Amino acid sequence: MTRILNTLLSLILLTACSIAADSVPLVSDVAKAMPAAEAFYLDVHQHPELSLHETRTAAKLADQLRSLGYEVTTGVGGTGVVAILKNGAGPTIMLRTELDALPIEEQTGAPYASKVRMQNDAGVEVPVMHACGHDLHMAALLGTAAIMAQNKSRWHGTLMLIGQPAEEVVKGAEAMLNDGLFTRFPKPDYALAVHDTEQLPAGAVGYAPGFAMTSSDAVDVVFYGRGAHGSRPHVAIDPIVMASRAVLDWQTIVSREIEPGQHAVITVGVFQAGTKNNIIPDQAHLQLTVRTYKPEVRKQVLAAIERIAKAEALASNAPREPTVKVFESTPALYNDPELTNRLAKALSAGLGEENVRRLPPGFASEDFARFPEAGVKSVQLAIGATDPEKFAASQKSGEQIPGLHTARFLPDLKPALHTAIETEVVSLMDLMGK
Numbered sequence: 001m002t003r004i005l006n007t008l009l010s011l012i013l014l015t016a017c018s019i020a021a022d023s024v025p026l027v028s029d030v031a032k033a034m035p036a037a038e039a040f041y042l043d044v045h046q047h048p049e050l051s052l053h054e055t056r057t058a059a060k061l062a063d064q065l066r067s068l069g070y071e072v073t074t075g076v077g078g079t080g081v082v083a084i085l086k087n088g089a090g091p092t093i094m095l096r097t098e099l100d101a102l103p104i105e106e107q108t109g110a111p112y113a114s115k116v117r118m119q120n121d122a123g124v125e126v127p128v129m130h131a132c133g134h135d136l137h138m139a140a141l142l143g144t145a146a147i148m149a150q151n152k153s154r155w156h157g158t159l160m161l162i163g164q165p166a167e168e169v170v171k172g173a174e175a176m177l178n179d180g181l182f183t184r185f186p187k188p189d190y191a192l193a194v195h196d197t198e199q200l201p202a203g204a205v206g207y208a209p210g211f212a213m214t215s216s217d218a219v220d221v222v223f224y225g226r227g228a229h230g231s232r233p234h235v236a237i238d239p240i241v242m243a244s245r246a247v248l249d250w251q252t253i254v255s256r257e258i259e260p261g262q263h264a265v266i267t268v269g270v271f272q273a274g275t276k277n278n279i280i281p282d283q284a285h286l287q288l289t290v291r292t293y294k295p296e297v298r299k300q301v302l303a304a305i306e307r308i309a310k311a312e313a314l315a316s317n318a319p320r321e322p323t324v325k326v327f328e329s330t331p332a333l334y335n336d337p338e339l340t341n342r343l344a345k346a347l348s349a350g351l352g353e354e355n356v357r358r359l360p361p362g363f364a365s366e367d368f369a370r371f372p373e374a375g376v377k378s379v380q381l382a383i384g385a386t387d388p389e390k391f392a393a394s395q396k397s398g399e400q401i402p403g404l405h406t407a408r409f410l411p412d413l414k415p416a417l418h419t420a421i422e423t424e425v426v427s428l429m430d431l432m433g434k
Helices: 002-023 027-046 055-067 134-150 172-178 239-256 295-315 337-351 367-373 388-397 413-432
Strands: 071-076 080-087 092-098 117-119 125-127 157-164 190-201 205-207 210-213 215-224 264-273 283-292 323-330 333-335 356-358 377-386
Touching: 027 055, 027 134, 027 413, 055 071, 055 080, 055 134, 055 157, 080 134, 080 172, 092 134, 092 367, 092 413, 134 157, 134 190, 134 377, 134 413, 157 172, 157 413, 172 367, 190 205, 190 367, 190 388, 190 413, 205 337, 215 239, 215 295, 239 264, 239 283, 239 295, 264 295, 283 295, 295 323, 323 367, 333 337, 333 367, 333 377, 337 356, 337 377, 337 413, 367 377, 377 388, 377 413
Parallel strands: 092 157, 092 190, 190 377, 205 356
Antiparallel strands: 071 080, 080 157, 117 125, 205 377, 210 333, 215 283, 215 323, 264 283
16 A cells, blocks of 8 residues: 555656646756857848848758758748748647848947948848847747757647748738748648837737737829929929828828727828929829728728829819829738737746736737738737846836837847747747647
8 A cells, every 4th residue: 555655656746747847938948049049140130131132041041940950941932931840740830030121221339230231122222230120030930949849849730930031011921921831831720920129128028919010001192293493383283282282181081080099190201302492393202101900990091092182183283193002011910819818828927927018009010910811810929129227217217219120229139039039939838838
C-alpha cells in the first residue's frame, strides 16, 4: 500500500512539474534568440528598401528562415516570402511581418542610422528609412521562428510565417492573396501580427477587440479650368478657386452628412496648382486621405467627395468634369473579439497583467486588414516602442514623442524586441501548444 501511494505521489509531482514547465514563458529561449534577432534588425535598419523593391530584405529573411528548417517560397505577390514549418496535426497559424520602408531621411542620430538613397517608382532619388518599425517586426518574427523550431515538442500544427511587401502603399497583402497565398499554401485558422507604437512604453503590449484601425482610401482629384493672365481673371475659369471651395465643402461631409457618433476623417494632403504668381492655371491637383470604420460610412463619404467636386465644377462652368479616382485602398482592420480576448488573457499570464493594456480603436490603417476580409480570424497586437522613462515624462509634460512615419522615430530596441518575441511566442503557444 505504501509503495502504491509513493508511486502515485511521484506521478502527481512529475505531472505538476511538467505542467509548470509548459506554462512558464520561454524567457531563456527569448534571451538566446535575441542576439541573432538584434543583428538582423541592425542590418535591415541600415539597408531599407522601398515598397515593391524589397529584394535584398526578402532574400535575407528567406535565407535566415531556411537555415532554421522552414520550407521557404519567395516571390509571392512580388517580393513576398512564405515559410512553412509542419509539426503534425493541429491548427494552421499565420504570423505576418512587413518588409518595406519609407521615403524619409533618418534624423535619429543612431550610429546605425540609414544613409540609403534609392529611386522611387517615378525615377526620383529619395532617402529611405525604416520609420514604421518593420525592421523590428522582421527581427521579432525571426526570433520567434527560431524558438518555435527549437521547441517542436511543445506545440503541434502548421506554422506559416509570411514576409509581406508593400504595406506602406497598402498593396502587398492583396498582391500575395491574388498570387495564391491561401490556395498555394494552407489557409490559416488564425492570422497574427504585431506592430510597434510610440504610444506605449517598451515592455507593454496593447490589444483592441473589434475595430482596431480604420479603412484608408487615397483619393486623387483633378479640377479643370481655363487659364489666363492673372490680370484678366474674367476670361479664365479658375481651377484654384474651384478646388478651394471644394476643400472647404468636403469638411462639412463629416459634420453635416455623417450620423453623429460614426467616425470619419477627411484630410487634404496635396494641393498643387500653377507655376507663377500672375498666371491662372488650367488645372488644380488634389489628393486626400479618407478614414472610416464601417463600410457603409466609407461608401457614403467617398460618394460625397465626388458629388461635391462635380458640383463645384458645374457651378464654375468648368470645361469638363473633374476626375476623382481612389488609387490606394485598404479596409478597416477588425480584430476577432474572441481571439483577441483569448490572447490578451494568455499574454497577461505570460508577460504580467500590468504589461497588457486594452487600447481604443485608432485612425491609422494597414493592409493586414485584407486577411480577416479573406475570412481568416485575425488579430494585430501593439508593441510598446518608447523608452519607459521618456514615455512617463511625456505623459507628464505633454511633449510629443517622435512617432511612426517621422524622421526621428527609433524604438527602444532591446526591450521592444524582447517583448515582441515574447508576445508572438506566447500567442502561438496558446493557440498551438500541447
